[in-house]
Amino acid sequence: MIPVALDVRVWLAGGVTDMRCGMNSLALKVQxxxxxxxxxxxxxxxxxxxxxxxxxxxxxxxxMSLNVKRLERGRFIWPAPSGGCVAISGPQFAYLLHGIDWRNPQHTARPGKCVGST
Structure with a gap:
């Protein structure tokens, strides 16, 4: 993915989009x-x-850039289907790209190194 500045506004297009659409078709959908x-x-x-x-x-x-991301397992978390769009922040977009629920990210503790008693 091309690095995007943190101040760029990110918009999620509600509903389902035909993934056969290319750059021009998607730009027309935005417009x-x-x-x-x-x-x-x-x-x-x-x-x-x-x-x-x-x-x-x-x-x-x-x-104009067109980037594609596919998850090997699971689905991207998406807002309820509607005709409009939803604005999210740059960090929320980063969560979305990693398949994490961007609406309520949870920090999980990683297990520490086990030290065996001898």
Whole structure:
């Protein structure tokens, strides 16, 4: 994944997106379906029907990028289906990309090194 600045706004497109769509089709969905400018520097994330595939569309001021991420197991956590979009923060986006529930991330304690008694 191309590194994205922390101040970039991330938008999750609600509902299901046809993952056969390419860069131009997704930019058109952002413009017509979400009513936003795909060239404004925001990052737009789309999820497929299976929930294991994401497409991210981002214009960095120089050109448009389309990135794809697929989980080998599990599904990406997604907001309830709707016609709009949901804004999330950069750290929440990082959780999302790792398959972690970005709405309520939980810190889990890692087991320490066992020291056997002899």
């Amino acid at each position: 017509q379906g979400l009513g936003r400018d795909p060239h404004a520097g925001d990052l737009y994330v789309f999820r497929g029907r299976s929930g294991a595939l994401l497409k991210c569309l981002w214009h960095d001021g120089v050109g």
